[in-house]
Amino acid sequence: MGHWWARNIVEPGKLPLTLALFSFVLSFVIVRSIARLIRAGRGPFRNVTPGGMHIHHVVPGVVLVVIGGFGAVTSGRYGLGAAVCAVIFGAGAGLVLDEFALLLHLADVYWSDEGRKSVEIVVLTAALVGLVLGGFLPFGVNELSPQEARGRGLFAGDAALNFAFALIALSKGKPRTALIGAVVPFVALVGAVRLARPVSPWAKRFYRRRHRTRARAIRRAYRHDRRWAGPRRRLEEFIGGAPDPARTALPGGRDGGPPR
Structure with missing residues (x-):
């Protein structure tokens, strides 16, 4: 364990990535805890509103990302x-992605149901960076040993094949599987061979005339959402706080119920 930690976490080449994570x-x-305290009216913290304009923490986050990146x-x-x-870069990225939903919707949806996307993208980002620190390389062929360099073509072919699997998983409406894959x-392969989500581009293209396959995809998606929506919601609320009850319903009744 100590050897793995020294090789993958604290070795000089990976120390910046470890510190950034x-x-x-x-x-x-920190920023999510402060936001929850402000929402509850506790502690000395208040929103920054010079001249009546609310300054979101994505603004200093962008500044820190620019400084740290360059x-x-x-x-x-x-x-x-x-x-x-x-x-500096890691701190700025944390501030920016905490308000990812605000950037996506161009609206203050921090405490709405749409705001859960911020928590989800932060968890995914941390998981992916942790996998890279653990030794996984996303489609990379750099830093090969002399023995591995002789098989560079095979390695690049495997990376291209895995990239294709990830694209298929993404087209099947499985962005989390595609990112981790x-x-x-192996995760990308699983996402590529399983049924697509019924509203995904893959399903619209290939399931249009395959009515039985489309019906199976709808049933599977409904069962999956019914099984995992509750635990995922509780985890997101534990990490980021529960949304405002008055703003949880999505337009068009997309907040629950079986698919038609």
Whole structure:
């Protein structure tokens, strides 16, 4: 365990990424906790509203991402400068992705049902970076040993095949599986061979005249959502807080019920 930790987490080349991940998670936890305290009216924290305009924390987050990103480009992977830029970049990314839903909808949906997308994207980002730290490479063929370099063509072919599986999973309406499958090949393969979601581009293209297959896809999607929607909602509320009850219903009645 100690050897794995030293090789994959604290070795000089991976230390900036490790610091960025820790800074990213810590900034998200801090800003989400402060937001929940402000919402509950507790503590000394208040919204920043100079001149009556609410300044969202995505604004300083973008500034930190720009500073940390450009600093990282000029400082390389080693040294104190790389470590400092990684911390700055991770903190800014945490602030930005905590309001990912606001950027997606171009509206203040932080405490609405749509705001759950921010929590989901933060969890996915942390998981993917953790997989990279653990030794998984997303379609990468860099830093090969001399023995591996001789099989570089085969390695690149495997990466291209896995990329194709990830694209298929994405077209089947499974973005989480596609993202994780971009790093873990077996996950992309599973997502590519399973039935598509009924409203996905794949289903619209290939299930249009296959009525039985489309019916199976609808039933499977409904059973999956009924089984996992509750646990996922409770986990997201535990991490990011429950949305405002007055704003949980989505337009068109998309907040529940079996598909038609």
